[in-house]
Amino acid sequence: MSFNLGSITDRIGKVTDFVKNNIGDVLDPSKARLSIAGLLKGGRRNTIKTPETRVGFAIASPDGERVPIESDWRVRVSVGPSSGIFYRGDAGIMTPLIETDGVIFPYTPSITTSYSASYSPQKPTHSNYPAYFYDASEVQAINISGDYTVQTVAEGQYLLACIYFFRSASKMFYGTGQHAGNPPPVVFLNGYGTSLLPNVPCVLTSFTHTLAAEVDYIEIPSLFGTVDQDGAEQTTFSGQTTAGKGRTTRVPTASQIQISLQPVYSRKSIATFDLEEFAKGNLLDKGFI
Amino acid sequence: MATYSKSSPYFSTGQFGQFLDVMEYRSIPKVASDVEYIIDAVYKYRPDMLAYDLYGDSSLWWVFVSRNPNTLKDPVFDFYPGQSIFIPKKEILVATLGL
Numbered sequence: 001m002s003f004n005l006g007s008i009t010d011r012i013g014k015v016t017d018f019v020k021n022n023i024g025d026v027l028d029p030s031k032a033r034l035s036i037a038g039l040l041k042g043g044r045r046n047t048i049k050t051p052e053t054r055v056g057f058a059i060a061s062p063d064g065e066r067v068p069i070e071s072d073w074r075v076r077v078s079v080g081p082s083s084g085i086f087y088r089g090d091a092g093i094m095t096p097l098i099e100t101d102g103v104i105f106p107y108t109p110s111i112t113t114s115y116s117a118s119y120s121p122q123k124p125t126h127s128n129y130p131a132y133f134y135d136a137s138e139v140q141a142i143n144i145s146g147d148y149t150v151q152t153v154a155e156g157q158y159l160l161a162c163i164y165f166f167r168s169a170s171k172m173f174y175g176t177g178q179h180a181g182n183p184p185p186v187v188f189l190n191g192y193g194t195s196l197l198p199n200v201p202c203v204l205t206s207f208t209h210t211l212a213a214e215v216d217y218i219e220i221p222s223l224f225g226t227v228d229q230d231g232a233e234q235t236t237f238s239g240q241t242t243a244g245k246g247r248t249t250r251v252p253t254a255s256q257i258q259i260s261l262q263p264v265y266s267r268k269s270i271a272t273f274d275l276e277e278f279a280k281g282n283l284l285d286k287g288f289i
Numbered sequence: 290m291a292t293y294s295k296s297s298p299y300f301s302t303g304q305f306g307q308f309l310d311v312m313e314y315r316s317i318p319k320v321a322s323d324v325e326y327i328i329d330a331v332y333k334y335r336p337d338m339l340a341y342d343l344y345g346d347s348s349l350w351w352v353f354v355s356r357n358p359n360t361l362k363d364p365v366f367d368f369y370p371g372q373s374i375f376i377p378k379k380e381i382l383v384a385t386l387g388l
Contacts, residue, residue: 030341030342033331033332033338033342034342034343036329036331037326037329037331037332037339038326039324039326039342039343039376041342041343041344041345041379042343042344042378042379042380043324043343043344043376043377043378043379043381044324044378045324152329152330153327153329153330153370153371156330218330219330219333219370220330220370220371221369221370221371248369248370
């Protein structure tokens with residue numbers, strides 16, 4: 001086996017450069033702050049593409065190009081494409097959800113799905129073994145627990161949008177508004193490709209967001225709908241409106257969101273169910289799991 | 290009599306004994322190479338820290354106000370996240386302020 005000292009020296013040099021260029025940013029608070037701000041010393045814009053996940057939540061290829069949302073395998077909760085509600089309507093505070101078409105979990109969430117078949121035991125007199133008679137099968141609520149971290153204004157606004165999405169999805173359309181009288185909306189669960197969570201229609205049965213005491217909270221400007229001089233609504237940073245500054249929110253730098261989604265299927269779609277076709281995977285396009 | 294450094298906003302202002310004359314504003318020219326920047330949470334109310342990170346001198350905190358007089362009325366409390374400002378390059382400051 002040959003021993004190439006030059007090659008080893010080159011590799012050590014590359015490791016040293018990597019440490020200087022990357023780890024050094026962590027050790028130097030000034031560089032770390034500028035990195036977050038996307039600036040360089042001297043007042044220049046940092047043109048080196050950093051991973052878009054630092055700011056944007058939309059999926060991007062390694063060269064920074066956006067790819068279709070269908071290719072995003074992350075777990076996503078969305079509303080129907082033609083529903084016209086929440087971020088699909090006048091988005092307001094949910095504007096950050098538009099580019100991801102709903103709420104995505106930036107870190108791999110913990111998901112628990114239970115499938116059950118219930119049987120009623122009948123115990124004939126003087127018998128050793130009860131007889132079981134089938135009642136029904138059920139897909140029980142899907143429990144999802146995911147972490148969110150906030151290091152930038154954009155990430156904070158995304159977390160806020162997620163919170164408002166789940167808050168809203170647990171409520172009925174009550175009082176006024178064009179949808180008044182309707183129950184909470186059906187949401188759709190996607191994730192991990194086409195076969196595991198295939199656009200499952202669900203209703204949100206519980207939502208928990210934990211605001212921990214042991215983490216830092218950072219202040220972000222709130223996104224909200226304002227009215228411009230022509231009377232048209234627009235969404236902007238609060239600090240850039242004539243109303244002035246002040247509408248800010250503090251969000252935790254680390255928090256956890258837990259939701260329970262109960263799969264629901266319309267009677268019409270249930271009528272088309274075929275177990276053999278389901279077993280072949282041919283009913284995935286209808287959201288059956 | 291104390292003298293103000295070239296990085297001070299009072300460098301051009303005259304002095305009478307221990308008193309300052311009416312402040313002479315040190316304006317920063319607007320050039321096309323200025324970088325537009327939306328203030329991040331890490332620099333909230335801290336123009337001095339941004340000046341230190343960019344130029345290595347926290348006493349240049351006032352250059353952001355001077356470059357963005359219509360946006361930053363208050364040098365500290367208008368420096369909040371979401372606010373959009375223009376940042377001059379260090380070369381411009383060196384040439385303008387004689388650093």
